Amino acid sequence: MTRQFKEILIKNLFALLAFVAVLVLGLIVVFLFREGLPLFRQISPGRFLFGTAWYPTYDPPEYGIWPLIVGSFTVTFFSCLIAVPLGVLSAVYISEIAPARLKNVLKSVIELLAGLPSVVLGFFGMVVIAPWLQETFDLPTGLNIVNASLMLAIMAIPTITSISEDALYAVPREFKEASYALGATKFETIARVIIPTALSGISTAVILGMARALGETMVVLMAAGGAAAVPESLFDSVRPMTASIAAEMGEAPFRSDHYHALFATGMVLFGITLAFNLIADAISNRFKETGSGTL
């Protein structure tokens, strides 16, 4: 009886600890709202989200985060324009074409790239890419959308490649063999059989890569330039949501409107990335491979 009691106790202890992850997620919501919601006593959510002026330190201040939202999505979009083809094609190479030895080397490369601290990439963007852009294109500043997108792409590639590679690897061997047996070349097998089968996994990879770029802070804080205006060209500076939070939180007086506005921006950011993750989760569950018999 005591042994059974002990077993039950241990099981419940583990269950309790396991739900810490969910608890933390809940607490994030609670504390973001606790510090963010008071803003909406001052201005309406509509004016906050779609207001085009972000002048938190002016008198009277303006708290419209539309330029920040546009900034976030702009750099995310352009970074994915680079990262998605490179990441997915590399995954195809690693999973289907590279010889075994090279495969392991490339996997380590991807892992090390994933390990590069974001502040280091931000720094690289500032001291290497920015002067180069400025000179080559004769710009007032090299800290702009192009710079931030390039650096963000480097951050998103490991996510996209490793998840895509898992998805490609999971394609049943029989599919490939059937395709070869019908006389298809390796390329035709990859393009018509392997990639379509792995497409849900690759979509998940792309969405998670986008979420990574959207949530990245240091790179955009250091390399995007920081202008809180809706950009008109690729060489304009932007101030994505993450950069705004990181740059201004230190200066915003405790529990001022500005402080609450930054937490409210965090709420928006949290909501968007949560949606991305839920979509990725739904896609990977909806099309889950259950065996070689199902397609």
Add this chain to the structure above:
Amino acid sequence: MNAAAPSTSLKWRYFRQGLFFGVVRLSAFLITATLLLILAYIFMNGFRAISWDFLTLPPTDAMTRGGIMPAIVGTLYLTVGAIAVALPLGVASAIYLTEYARQGLAIRILRIGVNCLAGVPSVVFGLFGLGLFVVFLKFGSSILAGALTLGILILPTIIGASEEALKAVPQTFREASLALGVSKWRTISRIVLPNALPGILTGSILGIGRAAGETAPIMFTAATFFTAALPRSVFDEVMALPYHIYVLATAGTQIDETRPLQYGTVLVLVALVLGIDLVAILIRSVMRKKKRW
């Protein structure tokens, strides 16, 4: 499709294949080249700044000279603290998920929770740490608040890696143990965990690397601009390598003069983080060779 059309001739089909292979090789090469280029650039510019004094002295002359010792120590404290929080929680969660839980609604919620936690932007963790640890629990900006924030940040990584490691232990091991009349907990603690240990270790080390390199979560919870003194309690603020880089590169009045210091700090951080990651990669490859099942 018309078999006689030139688009389906064998020659064309192989040409197309060659083209495609070229493109995928090029993209893999580009990624590798990017990594090597960044590392080489950092090394070439950073190694001149590295000296014994740089590693063992605090910054002096309004941060334009001296070393980065307090930042190294601060990063060490934050990282150790983060892993002390995340490892027990993460391993326990993974044990529950793989060994105890039955498929059902609770597990579904749990898994979505872990996945979503992994996707939360690091700056939002920073806000959360500020709201909960610094403000609500009144820890102030401190090692404790920063380590807890970083610990929660790497929790999903640890859970994921531990789960993989536990799942890789063959089911027959558990069955053999249970068949001998050993209780479930003893089976887990004496059979499953020891076999999963290398995998859990690898994941945890990768988590340590992640925690050491993060900036945004510690900006409002632990990191300070400058302190020559080493922290004396967990309620002290600390300097940290990533934050130090950010501050020197963006906020100083002599950004260009301190460039060598910046490169040196970047090199130390990169060497630290990638060194940690390399250890994890090595452990994994050794363990794969030794695997007996």
